[in-house]
Amino acid sequence: MPRSTQQLPAAKLPPTARKKSSRPAAAPKKKSKKKSRGKKKPAISLRRNVLLLSVEIGGLAIVGIAASIALLGYSANRFAGTRIFSSLLPFAGGIFGFIVLTALLLLGWKRLRTRLQGWSPHLPATIAFGLALAAALLTIQDRFTQTFGHYRTLVGGRAEAGRVTLAHQVFAAYRRLEPPALEKLIDRAQPYHPAIEEAARTYAIDVDLLQGLAATESSYLPRQSHDGGQGLFQITQIPAAARDRVDRLFAPELRVPDNPRYNAHLGAATLRHYLTEMKDDLFLGLLAYNIGPANGGLRFIMKQYGATDFVTIQPYLQRLPRDYPIRVLSYSLAFRIHQREGRLLAYEEGGNALRIQGIGIPGIGQGVSP
Template identity: 55%
Template sequence: MAASALVGIIAVLGRSADWFAGTGLWSNLLPFAGMVLAIGTANAVLLHLWLGMRARLKLKGMVLPAILAVFVAIGAGWFVAQEEFGRDLRKLRTLVGGMQEAERNTIAHQVFAAYRRSDLIQMQRIIERAQIYLPTIHEAAAAFAVDPEVMVGIAATESSFYPRDSKDGGRGLFQITAPPKSAVKVVKAHLKTDTLDMLNQRHNTFVAAATLRDYLAQMNGDLFLGLLAYNIGPANGGLRSIMTQYGARDFVTIQPYLKNLPRDYPIRVLTAALAYRLWHREGRLPRYEEGNNAMHIQSVGVPGLDQGFSPVNTLAKDKAT
């Protein structure tokens, strides 16, 4: 019953955050505060009624309160599965999350917009080519506690799942150029080998996962900055040096100082990761602008951003098929 009450509170608070959005004292802040007070009062009344009802139900049968609670829980579970509840939850997260949640939402909508502009036929071909590499990607992601969907996005962006040597020195599936020495060392230990061959796609994938983990740790778990650092690499001190030079502290303040390619790189990676998630779950890539697909895709969420900016401790949730 307590969990069901929490579901209701989240839904009402989420909708209240939408109804009373704004900074006006009388038109926004006080009505929202009043709604919070009303929710607390309503829950106290409902709790009192429930306790009285439970006592009367016990007189008619000991199991009746439990049966009623089960039905309420089933109803709450059904409601949680609806897209409307997902929207309410996102609105509440925006309200409570403050600047960090606002940044996450900004990145997410950049990804949704990029997905809308994507050539979905070409994207599906890339995902189909990825199939033979998925077991290795999931294995490496689990070994270094990074998001496997984000890893798929990186490989799609770097090589389109055509492993090769490129003119700029990139090698293999993840176009490895100059990985951190710490990443190389830990991969050698994990794979129990003294040498790594970047044309060996298992070696290449494990080095990419270890490199991503290092950059995420360097950027305090910020996925956007971690991907930027992965793309920029260690040249001239890497992203951390650039941020220090310009006094930037997050993706909002660093974007204006970057050229188009590195600035767009995280969005391209996460767009490919989103496409992979949709294809993996639904077997298709729905067009964003058709019907209610926009709201549906938003409810599916962007890989790596589902739990904020810290996928460092997130292990693979889905096994490759």
């Protein structure tokens, strides 16, 4: 038989050939689902860490801001004056010491938070949030309100000092009001409150301020006066723009001064007109409301004498009611106190002075330092 047709024995096959022929082809490996699921965990962990860090930083920032305001306000009152050794240097030294102390506390917190994170990753943020909550609760206390008033005076400079002076004139005027007569006036005002509240909301004016204006003008006894004043707000000469704005909201048959709602809108629109004219200076706006267009209006009077604010215009108002804004705001303060406390507070009794100053004068704000 020819050699080309002979088969080699199986034992003589090459080893590699036997291995390849005996092993089946390996199936392609499938990707494990566990690995794809595990990739989401780092993203969740990152968001959690960012949230915890944000809470921690925010809490510490709130504590630092509250402490800074308290220190500056206290120092401004404690070391008030112009002497170098008794006022200026102690104030600057206190601020420098506070900066050093803050830096040391932050370094201490950095070391402490490492230990806290070893116990629980949520612990630093939780403690910082608790400290911020405690600081927020302290800010609503009367003592902090008083300190914040000193801080406003320090930062506000001349403008804030003038505001504080005028605010205490309002407090003094409120102190002189007779409580029995004031209670009767507030009772008479109740039927007109819905109309005044609507007008205040329409023209973006504090409702207590508008109620104080009506109390000053008519004592809530609507009437026609000999000088031409009509209704709750004793409207006389109304700026054309203010009247047009009001008339667009009322039908012709309702445009009568005896209509309390229409009269309240006229009063609020007129006050808003003068506040805009006086660049939202409340005292000047009220004074302009009272003067009206007489003598060319308040703006002309101020320009004539070179006055720039309520304080500088007062000496030139010998024949005009320069105390008019003070009276309006003292009544406004009475309405606000009655609305918040359910009764009037005697200014000189107990701690009522600081409490009333914390309530704040409508249109001026809170935190007036004594």
